[in-house]
Amino acid sequence: MKIKHQILNGVEYVYEDQSVWDKEKRYSTHKRKYIGKMVDGVFVPNRRYQLEQELEEEKRRGPKPNIKTSRLFGGATYLFDQLGEQLGIRDDLKTCFPKQWQQILSVAYFMVLEQDNSFSRFPKWAKTHEHPYGKELSSQRLSELLGSITEEQKQEFFRRQIKRRSESEYLAYDTTSISSYSQCLKQVKYGHNKEDKTLAQINLAMVYGEESRLPVYYRKLAGNISDVKTITQLLRQLDQMRMAKVRLVMDRGFYSRANINELMKKHCSFLIGLKRSLQLSKNLIKKLGPQLLKRSNYLSDEQVYAQSCRESWDYTASKARSGEVIHEQRRVYLHLYYNDLQAAQDRLKFQRLLDQLERELVDGSRCPEHEALYEKYYEVKETKVRGLKVAAKEEAIAEKMSRCGYFILMSNHIQDSAEALKIYRLKDVIEKAFGNIKERLNGRTTTASSEENLDGKLFVQFIALMYLSQVQKVMNERHLFRKYTTDELLDELDIIECYREPKRKAVYGEMTQKQSDLYAYFNVTPPR
Numbered sequence: 001m002k003i004k005h006q007i008l009n010g011v012e013y014v015y016e017d018q019s020v021w022d023k024e025k026r027y028s029t030h031k032r033k034y035i036g037k038m039v040d041g042v043f044v045p046n047r048r049y050q051l052e053q054e055l056e057e058e059k060r061r062g063p064k065p066n067i068k069t070s071r072l073f074g075g076a077t078y079l080f081d082q083l084g085e086q087l088g089i090r091d092d093l094k095t096c097f098p099k100q101w102q103q104i105l106s107v108a109y110f111m112v113l114e115q116d117n118s119f120s121r122f123p124k125w126a127k128t129h130e131h132p133y134g135k136e137l138s139s140q141r142l143s144e145l146l147g148s149i150t151e152e153q154k155q156e157f158f159r160r161q162i163k164r165r166s167e168s169e170y171l172a173y174d175t176t177s178i179s180s181y182s183q184c185l186k187q188v189k190y191g192h193n194k195e196d197k198t199l200a201q202i203n204l205a206m207v208y209g210e211e212s213r214l215p216v217y218y219r220k221l222a223g224n225i226s227d228v229k230t231i232t233q234l235l236r237q238l239d240q241m242r243m244a245k246v247r248l249v250m251d252r253g254f255y256s257r258a259n260i261n262e263l264m265k266k267h268c269s270f271l272i273g274l275k276r277s278l279q280l281s282k283n284l285i286k287k288l289g290p291q292l293l294k295r296s297n298y299l300s301d302e303q304v305y306a307q308s309c310r311e312s313w314d315y316t317a318s319k320a321r322s323g324e325v326i327h328e329q330r331r332v333y334l335h336l337y338y339n340d341l342q343a344a345q346d347r348l349k350f351q352r353l354l355d356q357l358e359r360e361l362v363d364g365s366r367c368p369e370h371e372a373l374y375e376k377y378y379e380v381k382e383t384k385v386r387g388l389k390v391a392a393k394e395e396a397i398a399e400k401m402s403r404c405g406y407f408i409l410m411s412n413h414i415q416d417s418a419e420a421l422k423i424y425r426l427k428d429v430i431e432k433a434f435g436n437i438k439e440r441l442n443g444r445t446t447t448a449s450s451e452e453n454l455d456g457k458l459f460v461q462f463i464a465l466m467y468l469s470q471v472q473k474v475m476n477e478r479h480l481f482r483k484y485t486t487d488e489l490l491d492e493l494d495i496i497e498c499y500r501e502p503k504r505k506a507v508y509g510e511m512t513q514k515q516s517d518l519y520a521y522f523n524v525t526p527p528r
Helices: 047-061 075-087 089-096 101-113 119-128 139-148 151-163 231-240 257-265 279-291 340-363 368-377 394-401 417-425 428-440 451-477 486-494 513-521
Strands: 002-008 011-022 027-039 042-045 070-073 171-180 201-209 215-222 247-250 269-274 304-318 325-338 378-383 387-392 406-411 497-500
Touching: 002 027, 042 047, 070 075, 075 089, 075 101, 075 451, 075 486, 075 497, 089 101, 089 151, 089 451, 101 119, 101 139, 101 451, 101 486, 119 139, 139 451, 151 215, 171 428, 201 231, 201 428, 215 231, 215 451, 231 257, 257 269, 257 304, 269 417, 279 304, 279 325, 279 406, 304 417, 325 417, 340 368, 340 378, 340 387, 340 394, 368 378, 368 394, 406 417, 428 451, 451 486, 486 513
Parallel strands: 171 247, 247 269
Antiparallel strands: 002 011, 011 027, 027 042, 070 497, 171 201, 201 215, 269 406, 304 325, 325 406, 378 387
């Protein structure tokens, strides 16, 4: 590449000239890139070229060492540094993001510690806190950071984190919707919004470890993709990440015969909820329901009645090469549960629905979404003499009421109903994770206007969620929520000062016994 000059209309322009071989035309051509002009014999770069040079200089040098005496808040970020070492997050980020890892960590720390974590507030936070990057990031630099995070880097990070997890760990899988005002994002679509918002959305699918209580993997989906359609792609992704044993826990929204066959084909262990409206569920309630409400079937810890049975599953699959269709009988375990309180709530909810349907029919304000329900539960007749007459279909209503309070789980490896329920209820950790993303990590509605920035922001939120999840896991295990909220605990540590002088190690300020005890709960040696 050569630097050349050209005078046009009395102005001396400077440009980069690069020789490029044209394969189709089979001769060399030149590409020119304008970089500035000469003014009184001095080169004046244009804004774009100057910005590119500054970025290259930053990448080459990395963060500048602290050459000034400073006093910063550092107790909470010190805790995060140590947790990152324990979980291998820092090492994996260093390997996968050699140029950006410190920036990613600093932004993740900021997202956990600041309730109003709008990126516009990051420079102010960075001035007053000790953090891995050690410098401020303007809005433009933050945008460039998010846009620089590639899919290859993210997948490698997921693979490295998965290797650190136990193979016996159950993985909770679920999706949530994130609303968006943007018209530029390809995957923003109108779909079933789980928060009943009228905005278009993207869907976020996440895998969460039930033992480690840490997120394992996530991916972004189009907003109009239903849960049941995501299983096949999830299994492919987990296979690509070389996960040897997959144990999935899913709610009833993911059930379909095709998905169960796919899980069996991939030799995955699974535990999944079933809808009560399925014929499989109805048959199970008829079979076990009459003998379920016995003292011997009552699980005192869970406050439910439970009974299990072994059934045969009609497994169907086709061979990839020959296309031959295989039909086999596979073993599954069905677990039926009944809860008195849930039965009362289900009946009340159903009666309220019937009241609403009757009002709509009588008032003539039928809702298109309720047409199937009108047909199922009511017989509507209208004559000139008697007018509109609405009669309830008592048999259909009684059949629905008879299933209130029941819920069903299916597994291909868990035989005990108490064990199955205990594992299934651990799935609540992923609901709490989605709550953390939306409430604390500012992910309820995305304002990103480009695919790259949205992908980068979701990844940084994922890293922040790992730290937040570990903090809350320890707080649960140590019963710290009896004394603190998450904010109160982090604020208690955040006020510890970090004093820095040129060419000397950081010195942390005085600590109370309460602060030292908090570090001990996390198995962290207090800073010196």
